[in-house]
Amino acid sequence: MAEAESDTVRPSAVGGQLWRGRTPGRPAPSIMVGTGEVASALEPKDLERMMELEGHLSAASTTVFLSHKSPQGLLNLAGGGSFLVPYVIMLIVEGMPLLYLELAVGQRMRQGSIGAWRTVSPYLGGVGLASVVVSFFLSTYYNIINAWAFWYLFHSFQEPLPWAVCPLNDNRTGYDEECEKASSTQYFWYRKTLNISPSIQDSGRVQWEPALCLVLAWLVVYLCILRGTETTGKVVYFTALLPYCVLIIYLVRGLTLHGATNGLAYMFTPKLEQLGNPKAWINAATQIFFSLGLGFGSLIAFASYNEPSNNCQKHAVIVSLINSATSIFASIVTFSIYGFKATFNYESCLNKVILLLTNAFDLEDGFLTTSNLEQVKGYLASAFPDKYSEVLPQMKNCSLQSELATAVQGTGLSFIVYTEAIKNMEVSQLWSVLYFFMLLMLGIGSMLGNTAAILTPLTDSKVISSHLPKEAISGLVCFVNCVIGLVFTMESGNYWFDIFNDYAATLSLLLIVLVETIAVCYVYGLRRFESDLKAMTGRALSWYWKAMWAGVSPLLIVSLFVFYLSDYILTGTLQYQAWDAVQGQLVTKDYPPYALAIIGLLVAASIMCIPLVALGTFVTRCLKRGDTPPVA
Amino acid sequence: MLCLLFFLVTAIHAELCQPDAENAFKVRLSIRTALGDKAYAWDTNEEYLFKAMVAFSMRKVPNRETTEISHVLLCNVTQRVSFWFVVTDPSKNYTLPAVEIQSAIRMNRNRINNAFFLNDQTLEFLKIPSTLAPPTDPSVPIWIIIFSVIFCIVIVAVMLLILSGIRQRRRKSKGPSEVDDTEDKCENMITIENGIPCDPLTTKGGHINDAFMTEDERLTPL
Numbered sequence: 001m002a003e004a005e006s007d008t009v010r011p012s013a014v015g016g017q018l019w020r021g022r023t024p025g026r027p028a029p030s031i032m033v034g035t036g037e038v039a040s041a042l043e044p045k046d047l048e049r050m051m052e053l054e055g056h057l058s059a060a061s062t063t064v065f066l067s068h069k070s071p072q073g074l075l076n077l078a079g080g081g082s083f084l085v086p087y088v089i090m091l092i093v094e095g096m097p098l099l100y101l102e103l104a105v106g107q108r109m110r111q112g113s114i115g116a117w118r119t120v121s122p123y124l125g126g127v128g129l130a131s132v133v134v135s136f137f138l139s140t141y142y143n144i145i146n147a148w149a150f151w152y153l154f155h156s157f158q159e160p161l162p163w164a165v166c167p168l169n170d171n172r173t174g175y176d177e178e179c180e181k182a183s184s185t186q187y188f189w190y191r192k193t194l195n196i197s198p199s200i201q202d203s204g205r206v207q208w209e210p211a212l213c214l215v216l217a218w219l220v221v222y223l224c225i226l227r228g229t230e231t232t233g234k235v236v237y238f239t240a241l242l243p244y245c246v247l248i249i250y251l252v253r254g255l256t257l258h259g260a261t262n263g264l265a266y267m268f269t270p271k272l273e274q275l276g277n278p279k280a281w282i283n284a285a286t287q288i289f290f291s292l293g294l295g296f297g298s299l300i301a302f303a304s305y306n307e308p309s310n311n312c313q314k315h316a317v318i319v320s321l322i323n324s325a326t327s328i329f330a331s332i333v334t335f336s337i338y339g340f341k342a343t344f345n346y347e348s349c350l351n352k353v354i355l356l357l358t359n360a361f362d363l364e365d366g367f368l369t370t371s372n373l374e375q376v377k378g379y380l381a382s383a384f385p386d387k388y389s390e391v392l393p394q395m396k397n398c399s400l401q402s403e404l405a406t407a408v409q410g411t412g413l414s415f416i417v418y419t420e421a422i423k424n425m426e427v428s429q430l431w432s433v434l435y436f437f438m439l440l441m442l443g444i445g446s447m448l449g450n451t452a453a454i455l456t457p458l459t460d461s462k463v464i465s466s467h468l469p470k471e472a473i474s475g476l477v478c479f480v481n482c483v484i485g486l487v488f489t490m491e492s493g494n495y496w497f498d499i500f501n502d503y504a505a506t507l508s509l510l511l512i513v514l515v516e517t518i519a520v521c522y523v524y525g526l527r528r529f530e531s532d533l534k535a536m537t538g539r540a541l542s543w544y545w546k547a548m549w550a551g552v553s554p555l556l557i558v559s560l561f562v563f564y565l566s567d568y569i570l571t572g573t574l575q576y577q578a579w580d581a582v583q584g585q586l587v588t589k590d591y592p593p594y595a596l597a598i599i600g601l602l603v604a605a606s607i608m609c610i611p612l613v614a615l616g617t618f619v620t621r622c623l624k625r626g627d628t629p630p631v632a
Numbered sequence: 633m634l635c636l637l638f639f640l641v642t643a644i645h646a647e648l649c650q651p652d653a654e655n656a657f658k659v660r661l662s663i664r665t666a667l668g669d670k671a672y673a674w675d676t677n678e679e680y681l682f683k684a685m686v687a688f689s690m691r692k693v694p695n696r697e698t699t700e701i702s703h704v705l706l707c708n709v710t711q712r713v714s715f716w717f718v719v720t721d722p723s724k725n726y727t728l729p730a731v732e733i734q735s736a737i738r739m740n741r742n743r744i745n746n747a748f749f750l751n752d753q754t755l756e757f758l759k760i761p762s763t764l765a766p767p768t769d770p771s772v773p774i775w776i777i778i779f780s781v782i783f784c785i786v787i788v789a790v791m792l793l794i795l796s797g798i799r800q801r802r803r804k805s806k807g808p809s810e811v812d813d814t815e816d817k818c819e820n821m822i823t824i825e826n827g828i829p830c831d832p833l834t835t836k837g838g839h840i841n842d843a844f845m846t847e848d849e850r851l852t853p854l
Contacts, residue, residue, distance in 0.1 A: 150779075150782075151775070154774075154775035154776075154778045154779050155774075155775050157774055157775075157778060158774050158775075168764050172763055172764050173761040173762075173763065173764070174761070174764070175764075212779065213779070216779065216782065216783055216786065219783070219786045219787065219790060220786055222790060223786055223789055223790050223793065226790065226793050226794070226797070227793060227797065358662075358712065359660065359712070359714075362710040362711065362712040362714055363711065363712060364711040364712060365661070365662045365663060365664045365665060365712060365713065366664035366665065366671075469797075469801070470797075471793075471794055471797055
C-alpha cells in the first residue's frame with residue numbers, strides 16, 4: 001500500500017503501554033504528570049528538548065531581527081517604544097497560539113510534517129509538502145549569508161580593516177571615485193564583496209571569492225548534519241548559547257560607546273501617533289510570525305520526537321517568551337550601536353561644515369565649535385551675505401534625528417551599518433571578529449533547522465533511505481543546494497537573493513499556517529483534537545487557546561494576506577533597489593518580466609502543492625473506488 | 633633716490649606675492665585641530681622656518697641649488713592661519729614656474745609636515761595634490777590564508793566523521809544478528825495496540841481476527 005511507504009509511524013502511547021523513543025538506547029525517564037510538574041520542568045531531557053527548540057528558534061529570531069527574513073527589518077523597532085505595544089499584543093494573540101498549535105500537532109501525530117497532515121486528513125498531505133518546498137527554497141538562498149559572514153570574518157584579521165579606508169585611484173592622488181561618493185563600508189560591500197552589476201539583467205560571471213566562501217559554508221553545514229539529529233542537537237547547544245555571550249559583550253561595549261544614549265532614547269521614546277497606523281501592527285504581526293519559524297514543518301518535526309505526555313503548552317509559552325526577550329535584547333544592543341554610528345556621522349558632518357566655514361571666511365582655527373556654530377552662521381550670513389550664499393549650497397544640513405532615522409533594510413543592516421560602527425571603535429578587529437562569528441553561529445543554526453526540515457522526510461521515506469546511507473543523502477542535498485546557490489555569487493546575485501528573500505517564504509508561509517489552523521480546527525475537529533491532547537498530556541485545553549485557534553489567529557493571518565496582496569496591487573509593479581556605481585547610491589528600478597515570472601513561480605510552487613495533492617488524492621480515491629467493488 | 637629704489641623694490645615684491653598671482657600657492661594650516669592643547673602660536677619665527685623649508689625643497693631641484701630663504705616671499709597671512717607664497721629667482725624679478733615648485737614640494741612633503749608636527753590634511757597646499765601612501769599589499773591576501781586553514785580543518789573533520797560512520801556500520805553488520813533483529817523490529821516501529829501488532833491485521837485484510845482467541849488456546853494446557 002502506498003501509505004505504508006511514506007512516513008514511518010512512531011509508536012503512539014494512545015491506548016497502548018509500550019512505546020519507544022525514536023533514538024534507540026535512550027530510555028525515556030518516567031515523567032510524573034500532575035504532581036511532578038516541577039520535577040518535569042527540571043528533567044534533563046525536558047531541558048534538552050527545550051534547548052533544541054530554543055536553539056532553533058533563537059537562531060531564527062535573531063536573524064530575523066537582523067532582518068534577513070522579515071521584509072521590514074529594523075524599521076519595525078524604529079517605531080520606538082510604541083512598537084513594543086503591538087509587538088507584545090501580537091505575541092500573545094498570534095505567536096504563542098500558533099506555536100502551541102504546531103508543537104501540539106507534532107506531538108500528537110508523532111510524524112514529520114508530511115505524515116502529520118496526512119493523518120489529519122488524507123487530502124492535506126500537500127501542506128507538509130509545501131512546507132518542505134519552502135524549506136528547500138530557504139536553504140538554497142540562505143547559506144549565501146553565511147558565505148558573506150565568512151568573507152567578512154576572514155577580512156577582519158587585517159590592520160586597518162579593509163572597509164575602513166577607501167582604496168586609492170590609479171594615479172594615487174586621491175581615493176577611488178565610487179568610494180568617495182558612497183562610503184568606504186558601502187564600497188566594500190557593493191564592490192569588493194558582491195561586485196554588483198547595475199541591474200538584474202546584467203548577470204556577469206560567477207565571482208570566485210564568494211563562491212569559495214559558499215562552498216565552505218555548505219561544508220560546515222554538512223559537517224553538522226552529517227550524522228543526523230543526534231549531532232545536530234549537540235551543535236545547537238553551541239550555536240544557541242554563543243550568540244547570547246557575544247550579545248552580552250556587545251551590550252556592555254555598546255552602552256559605553258559615545259552617543260549610545262541617543263540611539264536608546266530614540267528607541268524608547270514612544271511615538272504614539274504610530275499606534276494608530278495599521279502598518280505598525282502589520283509589521284509587528286509579520287515580525288512575530290517569521291521569528292517563530294512557523295509553517296516550515298521543523299517545529300512539527302521537533303515536537304514529534306517529544307514524549308506524548310510532554311507539556312508542550314509550557315514549552316510553547318516559555319520558548320516564545322524567551323524568543324521575544326532575545327529580540328528585544330538584541331534590539332537594545334543594535335540601537336546603542338546605531339546611536340553611536342549616528343552620533344559619529346552627525347559629528348563628522350558638523351566638523352565638515354565647520355571646516356568649510358573656517359576655510360571660506362579665513363576664521364581662526366578652533367574658533368568655530370559645535371556650540372557656537374549656529375550663532376556664528378547667523379553672524380556671517382548678515383555680515384558677508386554674498387560670500388555666505390556662495391558657501392551655502394555646499395553646507396549640508398546636519399541633523400541627528402535624520403541620521404537615526406536613516407532606514408536600512410535587509411542584509412544591508414547587518415553588513416553595512418554594523419561594520420560602519422565597528423570601524424570607529426577601538427580595537428576594531430576584535431569587535432569585528434566577535435560580531436561576524438556571532439552572525440555565523442546564528443546563520444548556521446538557522447541552516448541546521450532548515451536542512452533538518454528537508455532531510456527528515458527524505459530519510460524517513462523507505463524508498464530513498466534503503467538505497468543510500470544517511471551521509472550520502474545529506475551530502476547530495478548539500479551539493480545540490482550549493483550548485484544552485486552559485487547563482488547568488490554572480491554579479492547580479494544580490495538582486496536574485498533579494499527576490500528569494502522577499503518572496504520565497506513570506507506569502508507561502510502565511511497560507512500554509514492558515515491552512516494548518518483551519519485543518520486542525522475544522523477538518524480534524526477542535527473537540528477531537530482537544531480530547532486527544534487531554535488523553536495525551538493529561539491536561540485540559542484552556543478556552544483561550546481554543547478561541548485563538550478557531551477564530552482570532554486565522555482572521556489575523558487572512559488580514560495580513562489581504563494587506564500584502566492589496567499592497568502589491570496598489571503599487572502596480574514590483575520594484576527593487578539597484579546600486580548605481582556612478583552616483584554611489586541605490587536607485588529604484590522595475591523588475592523585468594522574467595524576474596516577475598520567477599517570483600510568481602516561487603510563490604506558486606509551494607502554494608500549489610496543497611490543492612494539487614488534494615486533487616491527486618481525490619482522483620486516486622475515486623479511481624480506487626471505481627476499480628474495486630466493495631467486499632461483501 | 634634711495635627711498636625711491638627701496639619703494640620700487642617693495643612694490644615689486646608686493647606685486648610678485650599676491651593672492652591669485654601667477655605661480656603663487658595658498659597654504660592653510662590647522663594647528664589647533666592637529667595639536668589641540670600643545671598648539672604653538674604662528675609668528676614670524678614659524679614663518680621663517682616655513683621659508684627655510686620651501687627654500688630647502690627648491691634647492692633639491694636641479695638648476696635651483698642657489699635658492700635662498702630670502703627668495704621665498706610670504707604675504708596675506710590671516711588668522712586662519714593661511715597665507716600665499718611665491719619663490720623668486722635670485723634676481724628677484726620674476727617668480728619660478730609653478731610646476732617646479734609643485735614637484736619640489738611634493739617630493740619633500742613629508743619633511744615639511746614633520747617640521748611643523750602636522751600632516752597632509754592639517755598643512756594644506758592648495759593646488760598641490762599630495763601623493764597618498766600606497767596600500768601595503770601582501771603577496772598572498774591574508775583572507776586566503778585563513779580561508780585555507782579553516783577549509784582544511786572542515787574537510788578533515790568531514791572525512792573523519794564519514795569514515796567513523798562507515799566503520800560503525802561495518803561493525804554493526806558483523807555483530808550478532810538476533811540483537812539486531814529485535815532492535816530493528818523496534819526501530820522499524822511496528823505499531824502495537826494492546827500487545828498485538830497491527831501489521832498482520834491490515835495484510836490479512838481483516839479476514840482473520842487475531843483479537844479473538846482460537847479454540848485450543850482458550851483453555852490453558854495441563
